[in-house]
Every structure is written in structure tokens, then in C-alpha cells.
Amino acid sequence: MPADFIPYLGFDGQCEAAFAFYAKALNGEIVTMMRYADAPPDVPRMTERPERIMHARLDVAGRSLMGGDGPNTGASKPLGFCVAFQIDDAAEAERAFAALAEGGQATMPIGPTFFAQKFGMLTDKFGIPWMVYCPKSPA
Numbered sequence: 001m002p003a004d005f006i007p008y009l010g011f012d013g014q015c016e017a018a019f020a021f022y023a024k025a026l027n028g029e030i031v032t033m034m035r036y037a038d039a040p041p042d043v044p045r046m047t048e049r050p051e052r053i054m055h056a057r058l059d060v061a062g063r064s065l066m067g068g069d070g071p072n073t074g075a076s077k078p079l080g081f082c083v084a085f086q087i088d089d090a091a092e093a094e095r096a097f098a099a100l101a102e103g104g105q106a107t108m109p110i111g112p113t114f115f116a117q118k119f120g121m122l123t124d125k126f127g128i129p130w131m132v133y134c135p136k137s138p139a
Contacts, residue, residue: 007083009067009128015053018126019067025099026085028060061087082121082129093118093134100124100132 011018016033023030037050052069065083085100087093097110097118103125110120110132118134 004063006064006066007081009065009078009083011053011067011069011126013049013052013069014126015056015067015069018124018128019053019056019058021124021126022058022065022100025102026058026060026096028058028065030056031059032057078128082131084131084133086133086135088134090117090134093132097122097132100130 009015009018019030019033022028032055033053034055035050036052036054039054049069053067055068056066058065085096087096094110097106097120101122101124104123106120106122107129108119108121110118113119115136116133117136119131121129121131123129
């Protein structure tokens, strides 16, 4: 049975904007954007914030990224992880890095390394840490 690890990102009211940003930056497609207001009546809901996103899914080249707005406000800063985006085209890696870094902060500019055609690290404008990686030979 195939298995996959899928990053699930937590936001505090910015999930919809973040996923629209990621869809554009990564040439992906949002396939799910479910609000708390969309839940069936028997599911506990956030009556004070029904516009928040319960679950979102973005597909990019056959892979998924998921997330949502937590039911509580005051989400903590992400620690101990980053989202690694691997792509086999060096020019596309540079484009994606620049798009993700827009409004955020590059912590390691993208460039060649001993292990990759292109590699860079950044924190996007939503506070999510990323690594963009183009291997020396296609994976």
C-alpha cells in the first residue's frame, strides 16, 4: 500500500490567502477550501468565526499540501520544520523561490551547492519556513 507524508500547515485566519499565494507561486491548484460554516449541522463549528478555513488542499504536480485555520486564535510561530519543495527544473526552482520569498525573507539565497543545482531557504510572508531544492540529477 503506498504511503505519503503530507505537510499540514496551521494558520490563524490567513489560510485562504496563504493557499491562494502558494497556488500561484507553485503553479498548483486548490482542490479543497472548506470553511467551518460549510460543516454539516451535527459537526461542532466556530459560530463566531464561520469564515475561517477548516481544511484546504493544494495539489502541485501530483503532490499535496494541506492546511487550515485552527479553531483557536493566537496560533504559535512554526518551529522545528520547514516545507521542502523539490523540482527537477532549475529555472522553475528559481522562479518558485522568488515567488515564495515575495513579502517574506530569504534566509539562504537560492544558488548552486555541492549537493544541488539550486537550493535556497526562506520564510514566507505567512511565517512558514521553506526549502526550495533542485537536485543535481532528476530524482
